[in-house]
Amino acid sequence: MSEQTVVGVTSKNAAATGRVLVKLVVFSLSLGILPLTSYYASQKYIWNGNSTFAAITAVVAANIVLVAYIITSLLEDRQVSSKSPGNKDESKKNK
Numbered sequence: 001m002s003e004q005t006v007v008g009v010t011s012k013n014a015a016a017t018g019r020v021l022v023k024l025v026v027f028s029l030s031l032g033i034l035p036l037t038s039y040y041a042s043q044k045y046i047w048n049g050n051s052t053f054a055a056i057t058a059v060v061a062a063n064i065v066l067v068a069y070i071i072t073s074l075l076e077d078r079q080v081s082s083k084s085p086g087n088k089d090e091s092k093k094n095k
Contacts, residue, residue, distance in 0.1 A: 016080075027069045035062040 035058040043054035 027065060031062060031065045034065055
């Protein structure tokens with residue numbers, strides 16, 4: 001019975017690791033693509049060739065991606081900690 005439990009826990013961890021890896025790849029690609037796209041698009045269509053304002057637009061786009069990644073990670077961490085409330089009780093018993 002304990003072997004089945006270990007296999008179940010391992011498969012859940014593998015699925016969680018896969019989701020985390022996909023999330024990391026998506027945010028990494030968007031961190032590379034979004035600022036470059038926003039720089040050149042805003043320089044050509046919004047700021048009429050002004051590279052300073054286009055660079056500020058790219059920095060804002062990069063910061064938006066970073067903040068979105070941090071918020072997503074915090075929300076995921078809260079979901080994981082709320083699904084396993086037994087860990088907190090066990091740590092209190094051990095003290």
